[in-house]
Amino acid sequence: MTAPQIVRYGELIPCKTAFIDAHTPGSDQKENFTIIGGGVSESPDQHVHIATPHGFNIGAAGQPPRCRNSLHSHRTAEVFFVLSGRWRFFWGRWGDAGEVVLEKGDIFNIPTGIFRGFENIGEDYGMIMAILGGDDAGGGVIWAPQVIEDAKDHGLVLGENGKLYDTKKGQALPDGVAPMPLLTDEQLKAYPEPTTAEVVPGYVARYWDMVALADRAPVEVIGADGILRDRPGFEVYLVTRGSATEDRHRHDRPSVLMPVTGHWRVEWDGGADVLAPGDTMSVPADLDHAAWPSMTGEAALYQVVGTDDPAGATWRG
Known part of the structure; x- marks a missing residue:
């Protein structure tokens, strides 16, 4: 893998x-x-x-x-x-x-x-x-x-x-x-x-508003049901300390993790690493992985996942 x-x-x-x-x-x-x-x-x-x-x-x-x-x-x-x-x-x-x-x-x-x-x-x-x-x-x-x-x-x-x-x-x-x-x-x-x-x-969408919404579960920021409703060919989620979990999950296509604040430990089958703000991680399709804060303090990251929607003009529905 x-x-x-x-x-x-x-x-x-x-x-x-x-x-x-x-x-x-x-x-x-x-x-x-x-x-x-x-x-x-x-x-x-x-x-x-x-x-x-x-x-x-x-x-x-x-x-x-x-x-x-x-x-x-x-x-x-x-x-x-x-x-x-x-x-x-x-x-x-x-x-x-x-x-x-x-x-x-x-x-x-x-x-x-x-x-x-x-x-x-x-x-x-x-x-x-x-x-x-x-x-x-x-x-x-x-x-x-x-x-x-x-x-x-x-x-x-x-x-x-x-x-x-x-x-x-x-x-x-x-x-x-x-x-x-x-x-x-x-x-x-x-x-x-x-x-x-x-x-x-x-x-x-303002950061602190999203942090409040992501207290228990990752918040969909951009997507069909997102805070910013759109289907631009990808979805964006914000994950915080309150909504992070050590339970592993996978996507059927590559995804990307980009921390905004805090240090994040990412584990996957066969390895682990730590991400800091400004780092970008590309996670391969079908790889079980999980991410959670590795240190105390404020922590949030953006996750981007592609969709089958065409990458066309901004959509509103």
């Missing part, structure tokens, strides 16, 4: 040239991490820690204070939870339609089909963990037109093949590859501009 794979927080390999805004002032200190699956990086320098398909991708963004991720959209789900720092998420064509501030442990199932960005507004380096729907994460990133235009002034050009070319390094678009076309005014009409009041109630 295959053992779980662990990617330790301290062993994450960043890519600082992952996206088209990598040279744009205000966004040029971002670090992108691709932990499980190919992700949506546009750079050949991106390191993939675990390439095994799970039906979803796991990644992360690390940013110093006042560093911003530019406005973009995805065709499948993009779910973030805050591992460290204080983050402002904003959305809309120009990023001014609405916003929300998230703290450690908070989770945001960003609606598909809207432009979104985020910035670290804390005082220290912060990290947010990301879950992207589908094995191919929707085929890449859709950038707001101004992001592509701004990037040209700083040497980066995105080809229609989804790859970046750095003119400061003497790179140019290959023969037969045109620049990524800008969305037209007509195409931009398909991207809605929901307000904060329209987005936050159905798409944001």
Whole structure:
């Protein structure tokens, strides 16, 4: 039986040239991490820690204070939870339609089909963990037109093949590859501009509210019956000290464990290990396992399991 794979927080390999805004002032200190699956990086320098398909991708963004991720959209789900720092998420064509501030442990199932960005507004380096729907994460990133235009002034050009070319390094678009076309005014009409009041109630879950709900049993955060009702091709659960158990269980597909707080002992047939916040564990399908806090104090972790639902647009039912 295959053992779980662990990617330790301290062993994450960043890519600082992952996206088209990598040279744009205000966004040029971002670090992108691709932990499980190919992700949506546009750079050949991106390191993939675990390439095994799970039906979803796991990644992360690390940013110093006042560093911003530019406005973009995805065709499948993009779910973030805050591992460290204080983050402002904003959305809309120009990023001014609405916003929300998230703290450690908070989770945001960003609606598909809207432009979104985020910035670290804390005082220290912060990290947010990301879950992207589908094995191919929707085929890449859709950038707001101004992001592509701004990037040209700083040497980066995105080809229609989804790859970046750095003119400061003497790179140019290959023969037969045109620049990524800008969305037209007509195409931009398909991207809605929901307000904060329209987005936050159905798409944001606060950590301490979830901890209270998970006092006796794991709480379904994202799923058909979740706090945030959605079917993006995966389900997300929050497990706390009160709802953890040493009883082993299994899933018929790979699952992922990501601690937010505390240290967690994970045991499976043939082995055991301890996870800390920022670590990511991929548990193989059909492996009996259990996880529970190994030390006193606050302890919570997110569990992600794929489903048979298509990794399409945000669902409401």
